[in-house]
Amino acid sequence: MSTTGESQDIEQATSAVTDAPDNKTRRYDRQLRLWAASGQSALESSRILVLSSSATATAILKNLVLPGIGHFTLLDSAIATAADAGNNFFLNAQESIGKPRAKEALPLLRELNDSVDGEAVLTDVKELLKTEEGRETIRSFSLVIAHNLDKDVLDELAGLLWADLTNPPLIAVRSAGFLAEFYTQFHEHCVSQPHTDGTPSLRITRPFPELLQWARELDFDNVDPTTHAHIPFVVILVRAVDEWRAKHDDRLPITPAEKNDFKAQVRAMKRKLDEENFDEAEAQAWRVWFEPAVPSEIAALFTLPPLEAPASSTKTGADLPPSPNPAFHALLRTLNTFVGSPGGPGCLPLSAALPDMRTDTESYVKLQNLYRDRARKEKEHFTELLTDIFPNVAQEINEEELDTFLKNSHQLRVLRGRKWGEWDKDKAAVVESLQISPRETGTHLALTALSTLLSQTPDGSSVTVDALRAEVHALVGKDVELPEEAELAIGELARSPTAELPNTAAFLGGMVAQEAIKMITRQYVPVNGYCVVDLIDSTTGVVGTP
């Protein structure tokens, strides 16, 4: 490419402006469009411990290394077998047989992304669990993923990680042939970006002064026809509500008849039949009777009972109950205060985001500016309250976290989890689940039975249909009749108790990595419970939700 002196000068002069994205942004372009820079930076600072370097474990890890986690440790003392070589893409085929599996897999996984740091530790997790130093090592990761871990070891690991609110979450994965399940153990998971398409309130029934002023002062009857046909539906509805209240003792339409009357009132504001902005206002009239000050799901968060900290738990803050997410709870409490605050709007903070609507550019930009200015004022008020109540949090929180929280205040989520294996102790719940979701529950029980048998005979020699059925009965009670679906799962596991199938591994690799990403980025809503997978029928289902 030949360039003249002049154009080079121009290029240099404008390089500060163009800011072509760096290679990292280019590499991650497609995923940044999903979870943005904040999600990416959470991924990049994560450290993940993976127990086992089986085909499934490496498939999961592949999908975490590609998008760019910070670090991973493969903890595995196993030696690669011929079967490993046949189903694990991250081994050097025949050459790896007889060599330490984790060490063989490491370079092939690291090769996927040179900005990810990784190591292979050829130790059995049992050894780590024996010493305090080892246990501390396990606790130091941001997430632990275990595949087909021995039942007793998994119980011990789950217990270790459950012992403190601030310990990392655990994803336990079990698979055999076409059947599998995974479970994420966490005390509490707070999501401020659930991406659930919830619609924030537009304040139609609680207009802020500038919006009300526009709606009241606009001369609907005398503006020119073009303007009339481009009045934003928000302004139309605010005006209609204002007029309705004046005629109805300051009440909103409640009964179906009143709602119809209200819609008729909006229709009557039309000058011409084809004014689509008024059609839109009528279609959006539900906002008038469905814009609660605080949605019930969010109100429920205000009264959420505090977590019961395990006896061993360390404290997380003097002014808040114990929680792995003190900052989120500080914001949540402030939000509650904000709603009741005399200086506030009496509802959740305004979101600056406007939906698409039929209007002209001028009106749209004007409306956008009104909402943006108002949202900024309410954010200032919120920040004042936060500084007042939680000065430390106010100082430490970054602007972006605060903005994200406020913007999504109508769809915040707090999930409470349960210890791995806890559900199975509640026999009545499991038996009930066996009736409601026979396939998923039956498969879960069969997999649990299988892991019990395999912990006795790792080669699978003791796994028979009868032995599996006996174990399942031990779990649910002897007189519980097993549904056909449970019998099918038992039969399938007896057929291939130790087979790790590449397609099951690939599928689980995607599913489990997806859950890991949700946990790490705190975006999107993770599965809470045992996600049971049956790939003969290509189905999934969730049982044991707390």
Place this chain on the structure above:
Amino acid sequence: MSGFDAARNGRSAHAKAVLGPELYARLADTKVLLVGAGGIGCELLKNIVLTGFGHITLLDLDTIDLSNLNRQFLFRKKDVKQSKAMVAAKTASAFNPNVKITPIHGNIKEPHFDIAWFKQFDIVMNALDNLDARRHVNKMCMAANVPLVESGTAGYLGQVQPILKDRTECFDCVPKPTPKTFPVCTIRSTPSQPIHCIVWAKSYLLPQLFGEDEDTGGELDEAEKQGENAQEIAALRKEQTAFKAVRAALRSSESQGQGPSAAKMVFDKVFQSDILNLLSMEDMWCTRAPPTPLDFDAIVNHSFVLQKRADAGSPNGVHTNGQTSNGASAADASNATQENGANGASSSMAGASSSSAAKLKDQKSLSLKDSLELFVSSTERLAARVRAGEDTISFDKDDDDTLDFVTAAANLRSAAYGIPGKSRWEVKEMAGNIIPAIATTNAIIAGLIVLQALHLLRKSYNALRNVHVQFRPNLPLSTIRTSLPNPNCGVCRDAYTEIQCDPFRVTLSEVVEGILGSGEGDEDGTGSREVSVYEGQRVLSDPDWDDNNERTLESLNVTRGKFLTIVDEDGEWGTIQVGVGVLPLNHPVDGPALILPAPLPKPPRKPKPSTPTSAPVEPPTSVKRPAPDDDDDIVPLAKRPRTNDDIVSLAKRSRTNGDLDKSDLVTPSKKRKLDEDGLLLLETADETLEDVEVIEIE
């Protein structure tokens, strides 16, 4: 047993235990066609190699880009710009020495990938990202009667569909949404949304300056016929002619070293003269806000002020760009526009556009001066490439020069029209039709594809499922049984057959009569009957119009890989699709020019339908003009005299073939047929069809 055999046995132990020895043994001899080596393709290739498929043909036309590496795990940084198929095959082959992978760097729509070629495969798996290719493979699989597993992903969502002719719905049994289009005048003179300005920069301005030197007057002719504003069209024609001068300036070496003269010329033309030209038509701006011509020098020295909208009447500085000095980046206004759902930002970007603190470099908004500087620099970069010998430059989202150009030009145009601007990041997504893509979804989908493929190969058709990966934490997969084909599907309900021929020697009537056969017995076709014959959208003959019957297929541009569609005139027989293949290699030179299939196809007999639906449903290949609602005027019933509208469209075509009797172009019987089928006469603007007398239908 040798050591190697032992190892081989060991490595397949798991697969055998689960698949059963019989199916597992068959996999080694199974021939798979994998179309696409991208996000899904890489995952799928790994899975089918591991599952034990013995023969894999991998086809992809693309080369590796840096932005692929976050999910297409068979590629490394050093492979960027290499063929995806070649690199993927090489990486995956190393894993299993028992697998034979044949990579093809090519387009699946190339003519030599004909029915005979598809028939060599036991199963086809689609890992494609575009509708056109997916539909093509679907049709070829219907024609060759090869099972297909179809798939796609978008962000966290994805789906897998097993397809088998006559057993399940095909890809086209459920209509697919067509891409959104905009009226010409919206793009060229009255944009109201950022996407209009982006489309203008990408599909109009960039090709005008750096694309092929072609007369785009045709588009305006079309627009005029569609009834768009004649005055606007006239102004746009004037605009057109002035492009010749700036094109020349950009290519002239003399413009080098004289400051940004060529880029400034372009700027002055498109953002000043053209806008002044449009403004001169006052009628246009009675009901809409007029644009503001931009002044290059004033923007550079910070003295430019966009005119305040006459009717804006905003209390608090609505048009921040316009009312403040334009040199400083209008950060406040752009924060607002980032969240502007009204202007085409897809919901998938909600996450990406939400953050203010952690904004990526190219997510920041551009001030008017920023846009101008970016316009000058990108125009100069593109001009330098053209001067260095690059013939034409078209938009590519991964080509920074074109992306910068489109970003800058779209933002300048938006400023002139008072439309909110878009960052480079957003323009890339909107102009490049970018769909977010991550490793996890592709892994999930690829696993599901193989499972459906195994069901198809095992012929356990009851186990086939359409699977959707959805966005529900309580139910990650939605699984539904496959449905029977849509009886009205214009793709999979046709009867497919194949001929081998020399298109230079065989005539249309030889093929059609040959395929229809004598009608005696079960194996000799339906016998002669009244039919119309199409290739794609083109009508080649019908009962009352036989001009093409004695012409060779080659002269009608019906060559290898194409289909002749034989539609029964009375709608009593199903439609026959005749795939055109070549003669076998060992065919004697003086042998017959046509080898017919045996037995001849016998499509199902239908009761005379009230609304036949047998016409091809290919998407239109050129700009088309739907007839007015009152279609009696344009598609008269049999024997009615032709109307003026018909004469206009026919006269235009007849210029390309002077000796043609116009009345033969549209025969009354064809009109009747078209009318019955709900088909309408349309314009054709497709240059390649000029030597053939055709009417486009829809």
